[in-house]
Amino acid sequence: MDTGMSPHQNKPHQSTPIRQKGLSAKHREWVAGYLFVLPDAIGLLIFLGLPMALSLVLAVFEVNGFGGYRFVGFANFVRMGKDPLFWQAARVTALYAVLLVPLLYVCGLGLALLVQKTNRFNAVMRAMFFAPHMVSLVVVAVVWQFMVVDKIGVINKLTPLLGISGISFLGDPQFALLTVVFVSLWFLMGFYMLIFLGGLQDIPKEYYEAAKIDGASPFHCFWYITLPLLKPTSFFVLMVSMVAAVAGAQAFDIIYVMTKGGPANSTAVLIVYIYQQAFSFGAFGYAAAMSSVLVIVLMLVTALFFVMTKGGRFSYD
């Protein structure tokens, strides 16, 4: 089927009317454009757009296990305010994000600086740093669970070297969240290393050469050239890791498989609590209400980020 006509064509006048069947070249391009975008547009609308809208709608209903709906107004939001487990989950989520995001930033950037130079050795090292990110989170969670299993896991054999022993990493509410943060860090930092490597690549080498001539130390170079010029990358990393910590499927997988939110709800982040409310207790309306709060918080934080960084734009000076 011939749909395209070009203004560059040499003899358009004979063939144009037959080929175009009443549509001008411009309109043919329009139609083609819409048709090409259509499958993805419909899919995204049904499986991403609609759920986002629906979570607001579901939030004002009570849904029973058999799919029956009853309008309850703001009852789900009132219930949220009075639910101590919701506030506990909000606290755990905030703590998880506040611990994980800075650690990811520092470790991601640290690893990137370590293997920044392009050579064979560093290529192998990069791959090794990144390898954990290739393994499924279920496997990651199971393997780490085994490594820290009460008193006899291999980590418990190593901790006496640091002067501590007999810690129940996943059984003690004091340590469970830290353990989960550590495993998340282990899994995610290779990815952020890659993002930072991309950012470091874009910094013009001339800056470092000029600084070297002026006698600047490596620390000065890092502080006055690397960090300021990495601002766009830093923004992206903080943004994405924050969203990943609060609402990411990866955080869900690790926590759900390792602890199911326990012990004593010490690792029950909001997304795990929401999931349990929906799929263990059938409280879809209540779960949707909590999700919509989460969406609004995420949007506010994102907006705040954008305002603070003047729309995500940075000047290179």
Added chain:
Amino acid sequence: MTDIPSSAYPSSSQVTIVRILWMLITAILALMILFPLLWMVSIAFKTPAESFSANLIPSEPTLENFKYVLTGVPFIRYMANSFFVSASVTIIALFFHTMAGYALARLRFPGREIIFLAIFSTFLVSLPVIIVPLFVIVRAMGMLNAYAGLIVPSIFNAFGIFLLRQYYVSLPREIEEAAIVDGAGYWRIYWSIILPLSRPIMSALAILFFLANWNAFLWPLTVASKADLWVVQVGIANFRSQYSASWNYMMAASTIVAIPTLVLFIIFQRQIMDSLKTSGLK
């Protein structure tokens, strides 16, 4: 102040020592990071009696754990499900996303920028946030406990469309012109010019999509409760709750699940890491 010349121009032996130290630290760190995976493989080959001893190399390596996992549990079935779902999602997603990317990058039509922005704005929407309404929608469409429910919702994501669009924007305008002069339609341009040109980025994306779907857990867990539709990640999570004390079986199962992705990674590490690196900004 007097030592500035020597630090600005360090002797070559100093440089060598610093470089060797640097490499040593990097290598030790890399081994520490890899240790849990090595440990997993190690236990998978150990006998139950040995699974809590601290030696990395098993004293009497055995294949019994693998045999047990592959015969005692329908792991082959889980893997076949995972493979079928991941491959289907990858192929359909590549087809749809190249189409959308091509239109958004190279065709002019009203509303194009708005459509692109709308797609881009779903970038940060994550599955746990929409899982409850998504489940309700998929249930209403009658796709619970069906391959369609596992496959269709996983196809659509902004990341692939975005990367492909960026790629197509960077291609020179001239490449279509000859085809247009020949009177080729947009479908032919897409099929016989754009698609062949996008082979490198498509292979990178294919690997990424396949891996992401092979490793996915939350959605398959939610949408398929029937055991013969379980993918391998759900299977292994369930296996763990049944055999919580048999760590050697657990690690053998984990190794079986992790090996395909690690092998893919070793073969395609450059493509995988490069395409993820460019997903940062730009």
